[in-house]
Amino acid sequence: xxxxxxxxxxxxxxxxxxxSFTVGxxxxxxxxxxxxxxxxxxxxxxxxxxxxxxxxxxxxxxxDDHHTVEDIGICLGQAIKEALGEKKGINRYGxxxxxxxxxxxxxxxxxxxRSFMQYAVEIPSxxxxxxxxxNVKEFFQAVANQAxxxxxxxxxxxxxxxxxxxxxxxxxxxxxxxxxxxIAGVEGAWSSKGQL
Numbered sequence: 001x002x003x004x005x006x007x008x009x010x011x012x013x014x015x016x017x018x019x020s021f022t023v024g025x026x027x028x029x030x031x032x033x034x035x036x037x038x039x040x041x042x043x044x045x046x047x048x049x050x051x052x053x054x055x056x057x058x059x060x061x062x063x064d065d066h067h068t069v070e071d072i073g074i075c076l077g078q079a080i081k082e083a084l085g086e087k088k089g090i091n092r093y094g095x096x097x098x099x100x101x102x103x104x105x106x107x108x109x110x111x112x113x114r115s116f117m118q119y120a121v122e123i124p125s126x127x128x129x130x131x132x133x134x135n136v137k138e139f140f141q142a143v144a145n146q147a148x149x150x151x152x153x154x155x156x157x158x159x160x161x162x163x164x165x166x167x168x169x170x171x172x173x174x175x176x177x178x179x180x181x182x183i184a185g186v187e188g189a190w191s192s193k194g195q196l
Contacts, residue, residue, distance in 0.1 A: 006082035008075045014067040015059040021079035025052030033057040037131040041169040048173035073139040077146025094179030098171040103158030105167035107175040110150040117144040125161035
């Protein structure tokens with residue numbers, strides 16, 4: 001299959017973001033944002049999805065991290081949609097159940113073209129570094145909205161906020177890797193409608 005890649009540039013009064021994305025790469029990454037914990041999570045996403053990801057972002061973090069985190073999610077969702085194109089031959093569905101010490105997270109997704117997110121994750125700490133943990137939900141909602149994907153994200157157990165968020169991002173990455181895998185013998189989009 002041809003290289004599936006995209007580049008998104010977003011400039012607003014609140015954020016400036018450049019994001020390059022390749023599906024089915026080797027997990028190469030270069031992440032530079034003013035939210036260090038998000039940098040860590042995006043690195044995990046690249047490594048565990050085996051997608052290549054470059055993100056350069058600045059934002060109004062003197063206000064808070066919300067605009068920056070959400071806008072990076074918007075850009076990643078747009079990049080996923082552009083890179084996958086007509087989604088020819090892909091598995092479409094993906095799921096992962098990932099432990100991180102005491103935390104256990106499950107992510108199930110459908111690259112359906114329909115934007116929906118079910119999010120059942122309680123994170124005890126309000127902050128991880130300068131990341132407001134309530135913005136983890138905002139990040140994934142933005143990805144789902146822009147990529148046109150259905151995502152169910154569930155925390156089955158967990159006490160440590162770092163472990164919880166890390167398990168969620170790793171589960172998202174592994175589920176995504178499964179969903180974008182090209183399946184031999186599948187012609188076009190894997191749907192009774194003929195398109196996704």
